[in-house]
Amino acid sequence: MERGFRLILAASLMLMLLDLCRGSTIGVCYGRNADDLPTPDKAAQLVQQHNIKYVRIYDSNIQVFKAFANTGIELMIGIPNSDLLPFAQFQSNADSWLKNNILPYYPSTKITYITVGAEATEVNSTSLVVPAMQNVFTALRKAGLHKKIKVSTTHSLGVLSRSFPPSAGAFNSSFASFLKPLLIFLAENKSPFMVDIYPYYAFRDSPNNVSLDYALFESSSEVIDPNTGLLYTNMFDAQIDALYFALAALNFRTIKIMVTETGWPSKGSPKETAATPDNAQTYNTNLIRHVINDTGTPAKPGEELDVYIFSLFNENRKPGLDSERNWGLFYPDKTSVYNLDFSGRGSVDVITGANITNTNGTTWCIASSNASDRVLQSALDWACGPGNVDCSPIQPSQPCYEPDTLVSHASYAFNSFYQQNGASDVACSFGGLGVRVDKNPSYDKCLYMTTGSNKTLSTNATAIPTTSHSLAGKVHTSKSSWTFMISFLLFLAIDSIRGW
Structure with missing residues (x-):
């Protein structure tokens, strides 16, 4: 009975998400x-x-x-x-x-x-x-x-x-x-x-x-x-x-x-x-x-x-x-005619160095160390998939791969999603797996993004503006963050059903 109820709930949520999450x-x-x-x-x-x-x-x-x-x-x-x-x-x-x-x-x-x-x-x-x-x-x-x-x-x-x-x-x-x-x-x-x-x-x-x-x-x-x-x-x-x-x-x-x-x-x-x-x-x-x-x-x-x-x-x-x-975004040699923020999110400020103190209210989102590996892995899979997060920095040989732990990788992905979706409370919830902090988690060459150019940080390190080069089609950032959380919870529900 419980399994049938969950299947019906998952199906209902899926139908709702198909309507809400189109972009x-x-x-x-x-x-x-x-x-x-x-x-x-x-x-x-x-x-x-x-x-x-x-x-x-x-x-x-x-x-x-x-x-x-x-x-x-x-x-x-x-x-x-x-x-x-x-x-x-x-x-x-x-x-x-x-x-x-x-x-x-x-x-x-x-x-x-x-x-x-x-x-x-x-x-x-x-x-x-x-x-x-x-x-x-x-x-x-x-x-x-x-x-x-x-x-x-x-x-x-x-x-x-x-x-x-x-x-x-x-x-x-x-x-x-x-x-x-x-x-x-x-x-x-x-x-x-x-x-x-x-x-x-x-x-x-x-x-x-x-x-x-x-x-x-x-x-x-x-x-x-x-x-x-x-x-x-x-x-x-x-x-x-x-x-x-x-x-x-x-x-x-x-x-x-x-x-x-x-x-x-x-x-x-x-x-x-x-x-x-x-x-x-x-x-x-x-x-x-x-x-x-x-x-x-x-x-x-x-x-x-x-x-x-x-x-x-x-x-x-x-x-x-x-x-x-002269309408091109690129010259025939494949170089850009001008810089274009393909993501539409505006510039993102990241910084080098560690132990940097935040002085203007900027916050980050990291993964809870108390979460189970299975649930954390599901959340990481969702963030790097339906959540539309660029997870390439946490791949092997990339700057955020080490330490090679679920908590570290999930923290990077959670924060990227959080910043891309307005740094709201809901965008860091991840079903209770996310934790907001006011200390920059960046370390060595692993740089955690912040939201928009208005988020400046006090640091002696060099600020490096970066932008995401995504011209992805069905862009989810247009919908409110609660829709993402419904999608994430549905992802967990389906993952749990798959595990029975």
């Missing part, structure tokens, strides 16, 4: 319109090095598929506009493409989305998109993959006839014959409405109406939507909400929005004065923080939003102004 995702677009880029395997290594979990490519390149095989990285792949006609004309073309280009590499290459065409309203190919999408979906259904791989298409913001104020957002009526069947398809198949959003262009093309700070998520003032009273502090949110209102106006309230491109160029033509490394760093850093915190938008507070940053590399063959070739 927004951040990915990167891997465009290859250049003649000086590293090979796909080198690009995949770079992506893995920075813990990027979501990548968008614009075709179904076999070499890219092979490079990302068995990495766990989720790929959004594309069917270019130039290939829409054969896909729209005959089902057999979609079937053959899936059989020859996708199935040989799936699921070792983790494909989760297929974009059929890109910004079709900009290139007058709208009549082909939905028929091609339907044929691709049918091919997936025949293969039993229609629930695992979602089909959609991407749009520019030009699909709207009006975007301000956000509550007046409306689709361009000239696209009605294209949009109606498209939205029906998306709603029926629970696929997202994909859009490319660039506040950079809004500022560049209308600097008298859009402030730079508003475009960069840096505005100290608010723009009021007169129809709803909602307050907007950045253009990104305003553009997202304009789309949500446009969808609602057509009674498609269940369709989620996914941002398949956004970013900021680091260099531009002489008249593109806002295209600088500083502005690119500011925009993307603020964007990442805004997204992974599940901030949502004024009209959709807390709404999850999946976003892809454009792009992985600068692409020297793209036509147009200089900015078109």
Whole structure:
């Protein structure tokens, strides 16, 4: 009876956690319109090095598929506009493409989305998109993959006839014959409405109406939507909400929005004065923080939003102004164009030396020495897994491996989780295994993090700012710490059940 009750409780908690612990995702677009880029395997290594979990490519390149095989990285792949006609004309073309280009590499290459065409309203190919999408979906259904791989298409913001104020957002009526069947398809198949959003262009093309700070998520003032009273502090949110209102106006309230491109160029033509490394760093850093915190938008507070940053590399063959070739986070030699906090958590201060006294209220979280090895091991496994803690410093030959004890390793992991989640009481509970202390546990070269740059420590040692290079997708830090504790307790419950 007791065992059955625990199983039911565990199942109930699991269902609740599936709903609560889903988080927004951040990915990167891997465009290859250049003649000086590293090979796909080198690009995949770079992506893995920075813990990027979501990548968008614009075709179904076999070499890219092979490079990302068995990495766990989720790929959004594309069917270019130039290939829409054969896909729209005959089902057999979609079937053959899936059989020859996708199935040989799936699921070792983790494909989760297929974009059929890109910004079709900009290139007058709208009549082909939905028929091609339907044929691709049918091919997936025949293969039993229609629930695992979602089909959609991407749009520019030009699909709207009006975007301000956000509550007046409306689709361009000239696209009605294209949009109606498209939205029906998306709603029926629970696929997202994909859009490319660039506040950079809004500022560049209308600097008298859009402030730079508003475009960069840096505005100290608010723009009021007169129809709803909602307050907007950045253009990104305003553009997202304009789309949500446009969808609602057509009674498609269940369709989620996914941002398949956004970013900021680091260099531009002489008249593109806002295209600088500083502005690119500011925009993307603020964007990442805004997204992974599940901030949502004024009209959709807390709404999850999946976003892809454009792009992985600068692409020297793209036509147009200089900015078109300078959207990359990395140069082709794989060095960073500018420093970017991929985690969105801000800088973390750590210090060298031991026996350092805390003078400003900073606290750390360590493992209780009274905990049993079995429970402590379970807690450590959870922190390094679902808890999203980087546990590489406690691996063999790394600075925090010695002393090789459960208490020492768990203390490092507990503190990392504690600091990443606001240094709250709940974040250090670990079911009673965590203990808050006001003395820095750092020793030798093993450095325990603190929360944010506002946590400075009094020390004669050198302060070393560090950041986590994680662009992980389903980021859990966006949820309140009690959700983590429920997840942890569920982990313990399942571990106990497994041990019966």
